[in-house]
Amino acid sequence: MKRRIIPRLLLAFCLPCLLSGCWDIKDINKRYLPVVMGICDGKTETYHVTLQVPTVTGTTQILEQEAKSISKALDLIRTKSEKHVDLLHLRLILISEKMAEKGIDDIIDYAIRADDISIKGMVAIVTGDFQKALHHQVGPTPEVSSYDYFSEEAGWTPNVSLVRLWEAYKVSRSYTQDTAIPLVEAGTDTLYEFRGSAIMRNSKMVGTLTPDETLINNIFSEKYTGGTIETAEDASILIKKATVRHRIKWGDSGPQLNSKLHLDIEVSENKQGLSNQEITEEIKTSIEKRGANIIDKLHTLKADVLGIGQLFKPKMTVAQLKEWKERWYPKLQSKIEVEINIRNNIYLKDKLRENNLRM
CATH class of the missing domain: 3.30.300.210 (Nutrient germinant receptor protein C, domain 3)
Structure with a gap:
């Protein structure tokens, strides 16, 4: 009889562990879900990082911070935010032309190493006024976002180059291949205007394609x-x-x-x-x-x-x-x-x- 009771007691003690569920889950209303990250030179620090967070009203909320590293800037954004910043939905990284001319190896390397950023995310370079492009909005249109410009299911056409994070990383380590990253600027009646492609040689912008x-x-x-x-x-x-x-x-x-x-x-x-x-x-x-x-x-x-x-x-x-x-x-x-x-x-x-x- 005792031999039967002991296994039953062990099973009873194990059941609560199985019923614990998702103990660390965060409600979606308590999270910021940025879809676009902008990176340019900071005024006082090495990097100025901007996050675009779509809202239910169709507008875009901007979170930004400067720091000596991208990860530190994101950490500062999380520190001052009243909600958890979740980068799992990040779909587009925008880089300033000035920074691209100096090289984007550090940016691509960080994005690949980060556990919460998808390597399927896209990369583009912004010419002209970078802050204007990041803060630019075209009316309350909740169905339109910055990344739609590069989406094959939305506004993308064969005249627009398309480069994902994993492609940019792979080419940056290649002896025999470079890449052309889309070059955009703030639009007038649309979010962006396509200006061609940035010719990248060893991860540095050296010219453009129309x-x-x-x-x-x-x-x-x-x-x-x-x-x-x-x-x-x-x-x-x-x-x-x-x-x-x-x-x-x-x-x-x-x-x-x-x-x-x-x-x-x-x-x-x-x-x-x-x-x-x-x-x-x-x-x-x-x-x-x-x-x-x-x-x-x-x-x-x-x-x-x-x-x-x-x-x-x-x-x-x-x-x-x-x-x-x-x-x-x-x-x-x-x-x-x-x-x-x-x-x-x-x-x-x-x-x-x-x-x-x-x-």
Whole structure:
């Protein structure tokens, strides 16, 4: 009998532990849930950290503090806040252009190490008045937030670059690849205006790409999802699909690259009744020229934003990998060819409709 009682007593003592529940849970009304973090140079300290917290009324509450480190600034924000500051919902980190020119290694390294920041969060650089961009609001619109500008489910288009924290961290440690981070400023009728992309070399901003050049970069990076409007002299077309194929060779003079872009397009406007061949030639010439200009610019800056070094990686020794950006990338001989396939032509449809009516 005693043998049965002892196990039952032990089970009875264990049950309260299982029923304890979430003892450390914090009510959502007792938490601040910032979605955007802004980082720039402080007036008296190294970093000025700003947090944007959306409210139920559709406005944005601002929490900010200066300190010698990002973690200390956040700790000071938590100290003076009447609610718990939870960074688990942080989706976008905005960095000032001035700080980006000095380097963002410390910022990216902190965000990756922090347990409460998602590595899927996005990164952007702000040009112009940084504080204006962080405090900017466009009316009480609770359904719109700063990160929507970079969301693939919201306002993002293929002319806008898109870089997540884990991508920025990975590229910052790479011998053969750099990255282009979106460059924005405070908008007038919208939260932001896209100004192109910041060319990052070893995590330092060394130049910029225009929105049109960013489109080519997205195609090379295989991030194109369709929907971009390109304008010829007398026609407008919609790029429905874009793919790229590369042929590489390492000759006596160094690396050689032939890239072929294949575009599936639809003609949306054709004011002068141009033929398919004329439209094709105009778009082909424009994109090939744009691609050549981008590569020339990147060669000068020694910034491999297009990730071309990744293609030659299997052909290089460890020593060549380490010398890629300084020695071999500037010697790269490259050629870009564009192939265009017109899926439909509204002008041709209109002509057929006119002929049918006459009949």
